[in-house]
Amino acid sequence: PISQITFYDNISPSNTFIANRGGRLNASNGRTFELRGSLEGSGLTLGTSGSTRSATILSGNYSFYSGSLIVDNLNLHIRRNSHNTTLEIELRNGADLFTDWQNLDVRSITGAGDVILGSRTITMWMRDPTDITLNSNFIHGNYGTGGGLNLRSMTLDPTNIRLTGSSTYTGSTRVGEHVTVDIGANHNLPNSHIVLENRAALSLGAGCHLTRGVGLESGSSDIYVNSGSAILEGGVSGSGSMVKRGPGEFKVYNNNTSSGNLTIREGVYTIGSTGALPSGSVTIDPGQILRVNVSGMTIGNQIYGNGGGNIEVSNGYTLYITQPVSSTYFRFSDGGSGSHATIEGSLSGLSTQVYLDNVTFSVSSGFDIRNTAIDIDADSELHLIGSGYKIHTGPIHGSGVVNQESNDIDMYLRSSDASSCTIQGVGGSDFIVYNNTGSSNYVDWTFTGSINGVWVNIDNSVNLVVTQDIEGTTPLRIIGSSSTPGKMTVKGAIPLSINTTMDFSASPAKIDLTDTSTTSLTLTGNIRNSGTINPVGNGLSNVLSITRTGNEFSGTWTVSNSTLEAAAISSLGVSPTVTLDNGELVILTTPGSNATLSLSGIGNTVLPAGGTFPIRAVGYAGDVTLTVYFFILE
Numbered sequence: 001p002i003s004q005i006t007f008y009d010n011i012s013p014s015n016t017f018i019a020n021r022g023g024r025l026n027a028s029n030g031r032t033f034e035l036r037g038s039l040e041g042s043g044l045t046l047g048t049s050g051s052t053r054s055a056t057i058l059s060g061n062y063s064f065y066s067g068s069l070i071v072d073n074l075n076l077h078i079r080r081n082s083h084n085t086t087l088e089i090e091l092r093n094g095a096d097l098f099t100d101w102q103n104l105d106v107r108s109i110t111g112a113g114d115v116i117l118g119s120r121t122i123t124m125w126m127r128d129p130t131d132i133t134l135n136s137n138f139i140h141g142n143y144g145t146g147g148g149l150n151l152r153s154m155t156l157d158p159t160n161i162r163l164t165g166s167s168t169y170t171g172s173t174r175v176g177e178h179v180t181v182d183i184g185a186n187h188n189l190p191n192s193h194i195v196l197e198n199r200a201a202l203s204l205g206a207g208c209h210l211t212r213g214v215g216l217e218s219g220s221s222d223i224y225v226n227s228g229s230a231i232l233e234g235g236v237s238g239s240g241s242m243v244k245r246g247p248g249e250f251k252v253y254n255n256n257t258s259s260g261n262l263t264i265r266e267g268v269y270t271i272g273s274t275g276a277l278p279s280g281s282v283t284i285d286p287g288q289i290l291r292v293n294v295s296g297m298t299i300g301n302q303i304y305g306n307g308g309g310n311i312e313v314s315n316g317y318t319l320y321i322t323q324p325v326s327s328t329y330f331r332f333s334d335g336g337s338g339s340h341a342t343i344e345g346s347l348s349g350l351s352t353q354v355y356l357d358n359v360t361f362s363v364s365s366g367f368d369i370r371n372t373a374i375d376i377d378a379d380s381e382l383h384l385i386g387s388g389y390k391i392h393t394g395p396i397h398g399s400g401v402v403n404q405e406s407n408d409i410d411m412y413l414r415s416s417d418a419s420s421c422t423i424q425g426v427g428g429s430d431f432i433v434y435n436n437t438g439s440s441n442y443v444d445w446t447f448t449g450s451i452n453g454v455w456v457n458i459d460n461s462v463n464l465v466v467t468q469d470i471e472g473t474t475p476l477r478i479i480g481s482s483s484t485p486g487k488m489t490v491k492g493a494i495p496l497s498i499n500t501t502m503d504f505s506a507s508p509a510k511i512d513l514t515d516t517s518t519t520s521l522t523l524t525g526n527i528r529n530s531g532t533i534n535p536v537g538n539g540l541s542n543v544l545s546i547t548r549t550g551n552e553f554s555g556t557w558t559v560s561n562s563t564l565e566a567a568a569i570s571s572l573g574v575s576p577t578v579t580l581d582n583g584e585l586v587i588l589t590t591p592g593s594n595a596t597l598s599l600s601g602i603g604n605t606v607l608p609a610g611g612t613f614p615i616r617a618v619g620y621a622g623d624v625t626l627t628v629y630f631f632i633l634e
Helices: none
Strands: 004-008 017-019 024-028 032-035 039-041 044-049 053-059 065-073 074-078 087-092 095-098 104-106 108-113 115-117 121-126 129-133 137-139 148-153 161-162 172-175 180-184 193-196 201-204 214-217 220-225 230-232 236-238 241-245 249-252 262-264 268-271 281-284 287-291 298-299 309-313 316-322 323-332 341-344 350-357 358-365 367-369 373-376 381-384 391-393 402-404 410-413 418-419 422-434 442-448 450-458 462-466 470-472 476-478 487-490 495-501 503-504 509-514 520-523 534-537 544-548 556-561 562-568 578-585 597-607 615-617
Touching: 024 032, 024 053, 044 074, 065 074, 087 104, 108 121, 108 129, 115 268, 121 161, 148 180, 161 214, 172 180, 180 220, 193 201, 220 249, 236 373, 262 268, 281 287, 281 309, 309 316, 309 341, 323 341, 323 358, 350 358, 350 367, 373 381, 450 462, 556 562, 556 597
Parallel strands: 004 024, 017 039, 024 044, 032 053, 044 065, 053 074, 065 087, 074 095, 087 108, 095 115, 104 121, 115 137, 121 148, 129 161, 148 172, 161 180, 172 193, 180 201, 193 214, 201 220, 214 236, 220 241, 230 249, 241 262, 249 268, 262 281, 268 287, 287 309, 298 316, 309 323, 316 341, 323 350, 341 358, 350 373, 358 381, 367 391, 381 402, 391 410, 402 422, 410 422, 418 442, 422 450, 442 462, 450 470, 450 476, 462 487, 470 495, 476 503, 487 509, 495 520, 509 534, 520 544, 534 556, 544 562, 556 578, 562 578, 578 597, 597 615
Antiparallel strands: none
């Protein structure tokens, strides 16, 4: 084990050398020792004796050698491939390994020396579950170009190989099944085309920059980016599928011609060119990101959110999605870039919730996602482009914009909900709020936004809850024909107002003022249609105030335990009919000509001083008492 032989001249013996658990063969001072015979045993060291590096040529059979072969400050040339998958070569003290135009099969090559591939390929066969670092520099030298590495495992257990040297070879790096190759944080492998077989994996450190491509053979391969970002400029090819893993970002800046699928299991997959996706489907796991960093990108793939993925569009770019995104939860955003993004596509595949974050999402055809909630942040917009179709959605949340153009939206509520969005459009399109609970019990919709160009309709068993002023230029309609038609409830003690046209066709259209003892609501817009308006309070301090004169309403008023205050008789509509149910009617100004008020029921009617009031008792056989208050100024 401690013996050594030193050769002081060039020599080429054909002897069989048997290393018995050790020993050393030296070539002295620049000499060359060529072993033409067999090499057997294990634990041998090949080295240099003297100050000038020597060389050893291994040209005989070494298939019966097992385990470690140490190369110490020596140029080792291997001119025969004995396919010895147990051979572990370790380069020490700057030793170099030359393949000499011969493919080579070994178990491993380690150490900090150079491995000169030339035009040949070294195949390393990992026999046991292994975690190994290859810190050699794999280069071509002056022995041709095109050589590469083939990294394989002989077991079904995971094998992890870290490449940490400065390798510059231009041939392929083939990674076999169950093998993970870790390029490290600073190593670039800039010139090698990497081929991943089924169940193989490539791990890229922060700053990795691959100028050659990645090939995916049949099956599925993993690419890890565990921190920072890694860049692939050479594109992706093959028939296999890719699984992106690790929290880091993988940026693909060239064409992806692979026919497999892409799954983003962790982190970010960034599209840096319009061809950076495969032709198969794209699956984005919950919380993970498909980032679009190129303008005018069209995604024709089927996209699966797998329970909650994200698509981010950077730098204000525009993205076109030609297939529905299929998921439960999904988010479309600008990725925090601060530049408003535009996305055109369909939401028809989403089944629970969709979020819009600083984007305009445009749809151009009808679809039904009535069980899906849409969240629109303050900087976002849901835009229905074109005309002639309808979409059915679940509740729409947030304070963004719903821009309907001339298309209708049916919004279905499965429980009480709220929205502060701006609902706008052209052409008198309808935004109808439906009860989708399957019950006739009322469901609340708290609306604190504004209305412009769209008719917002509150349907059967829906309660519009007003908690702050509502602005608008087009009608807010209380509709319905069942025993529980649409109604409106005012919450809070502060005076509130609705500053848009109100259209009442429900019978009755109930306005609930009972939240506190001082609740009041002012309607400033035109009041229209011919239903029954029923303000209901818990005392006369609950006031519904009508400030506009000459309203078009032709229905009836039933004032229940509350006060109806009108600027004039004409504020109540055309020849209005009012029934007092322990309520009070207050007219603030004297009537104009031909203003007739029809009264019935039990309550108070308060009229201003002066003028003539044509009042007709409706359906009442007894006496009618009018109380007139005079205000005397001195």
